[in-house]
Amino acid sequence: MIDTGLRWFAATLCIAGLTHISAVLLAPSHSRDLAFTGIAFGGGEGGLARVDGSNTSADLDPAFLNAVCRFDAETGPVRLTGVMPGTYWSIAAMSDDGRILSTLSREDLRGTDLDLLVGRTATLDAARQSAGIASVDVMSLPADSGFVLVRLFAGGLDDRSLAEEAFEGLQCRPALAN
Template identity: 80%
Template sequence: MIDTGLRWFAAIFCIAGLTHIGAVLLAPGQSRDLAFTGVDTSGTDGRLARVDNSNTAADLDPAFLNAVCRFDSDSGPMRLTGAMPASYWSIAAMADDGRILSTLSREDLRGSDIDLLVGRTAALDAARQAAGIDSIETMSLPVDTGFVLVRLFAGDLDDRSRAEEAFDRLQCRPALPD
């Protein structure tokens, strides 16, 4: 009798353990990282929407300034322009489900000014030809919609307000005028 009870206990314990391990291993692949996708970008009028701990679920480093800008194939490629301080900054294009599609940093671009087209390859080529801009950096993406996350390190700057002003002057507009 004890032998049968011990076998049942071991079998249930193994099934429970395998179920737990399977759930732990499969859960990240089944869930989406929506930390930045809930940020309201409406009404920004060509500016990036600032992201802080009040409007995102992400655990953000307070030494960085963060902002997002939506891109959508319906409005064509998006153009991100502005001058950045000499400290570290990075740009990440992300799909709506939170996957990182492409990244750039200050070291990848020439100088500290940003002039970047973001969108699908065919749309980027058409926008460059229509606007007559051949020598502009591009970020070709495999999706129609998503957002661009811009991060600026402002932790060691003497005047953080200078960094915030530069960050607020960044513009995110459709590359082709309506």
């Protein structure tokens, strides 16, 4: 009887251990799917929504200000415009499931004025021609929908005021809108 009870106890411990190990190993692959689910995309002025600890479960660096805007095949490419500060900033296009599709930083673009078309590769040329914009930087993506994450460094007091000022002027609108 003790032998049978000990076997059941050992079997239960093994099953519990395997379940725990599986959960720990699978959690990171599912967490990116949920990191940006609480954000109301495009709810802010200019199509950008500010991202902080209140509307995301992503572990964001507090030294950066973050904002997102949505792109999809229905509305076509988005045009991200604004004057960026001289501090570090980056732009990442992400798929709906949280995979990074493409990134750009201050060093990748010319000057401090940001004028960027973001969207599916096939639709970017048509959007440029119909909007009459030839000299615009582009971020060609292999996905029909997702979001653009803009991050500005705001570590010091001076940097934070510059970053907040730049955030106020950022616009993210459909490329074909007036």
